[in-house]
Amino acid sequence: MIELVDPRGQATNSGEALAPRVARAEELRRIGFLSNEPEHLTGPHFPGYTRVLEEALRERFGDLEFHREIKPVLSRPAEGDLIARFSGYDGVINGLAK
């Protein structure tokens, strides 16, 4: 027999919990949009897509509150203060148009 050391290390918890999910989609009230890119005058861009999404969500779920943020550098994880501005939102939609 050989004794093994787990190459995955110790399972750890970062201490951050996922935000509670709404039980039903109809309970959605506040939605965030996090764009990995700024708006362009030409070509597809995620901020433009979020406007389409906003309209579709309003049609389906009525009066919702929306909040938008744009990451300063698309390739880097969003900074903590940016993430904090989504606090209390029921969901955040993040993306990049290609």
Added chain:
Amino acid sequence: MQSAFNEDLPKQVELSEWPELSYRLRLTDGLPTFPPERGVVEALVAGSGRAGEEVLGRIPPRAGVATVEAIAANAAMGGCLPEYMPVVLAAIEAVLEPRFNLAGVVTTTHPCWPLVIVSGRVVRDLEMATGESLFSGGGARANLAIGRALRLVLWNLGGAYPREPVQEIMGHPGRLAFCIAEEPSRSPWPTLSDALGLSDAESAVTVFACEGPQIANLWGVETADEHAVAERWLELVADQMCARGNSNTHTMGEMLVVLSPSMARRLGSEGWNRERVQEFLWQTARRRLGDIRVRADGTPATDSSAHYPWWPEWLDQSDPETRVPVTESAEAIHLVVSGADSIPCAAVCPSWGHLGGFASSRAIE
């Protein structure tokens, strides 16, 4: 494929059970591995000269805690010897520099991966290969085992699994093991790590996230004029560097150029030093803006809506005749001398541009 991260690793197994266990628990990227046996891991920790519980950081994207012991377990799987550990740890510390943006490098759609470049005395001490087949290990255990250790750390501690969440479109063969060494004796210039500010270090590691090597074959150059050969060769290299679909052509950032010893010696004998080569490549590896960005009708895209915001302000993006360099500065073209000391040749390694993976050097303690 579902991650088996939550399934416990048995404390003890028969040696013959390891191969199938490693695949079932997804502890390997597909290549066979050695078992991370306690005694071997302890020897590797001892070889590092550091405490097993010392934490180097969290490995993205899963944020696994990179203790020296956990790194050693992956190094054991990759076939490392204890004396390789200082190199492995220095490479991991280098990729964990915030500027390197490891989370992005690992998960991006772009096929870049951290290339480990080893410099200095340790190259000889570890019998690293610097000759034929440079980018595929050169037949040396150290080259591949060190590259393998980094890969397995990012796999097992970082959870860098394809699709979940790695989005790399085409893949990169170097993801399996990507490590080269600078040839210490056949270069006319100081090492890359010297150029990056570690001239006091006896040995050093540089990591740089890049694509696989694209070879510049130095054909078609009239060599009758003995004094102009090297410059003509560099023109060929520059041409390879600024292909229209090249990542750096659009995103700048940094770029790596590996010169074979015979090519570098020729450059040196014709009076070229590292800085002059960098400057020449930077000035020559340029494309016309009107050929880089075009509209559907083929006309240059030069109005403000088409501007790349990451390009420097001194670059006139409104003029289709602007010659656009592949990096923001000459210093961002990194030169390494290595490979077989035979035919003059060069390899160009484009990068992830301005988005991350920038060259990061560490002294080997």
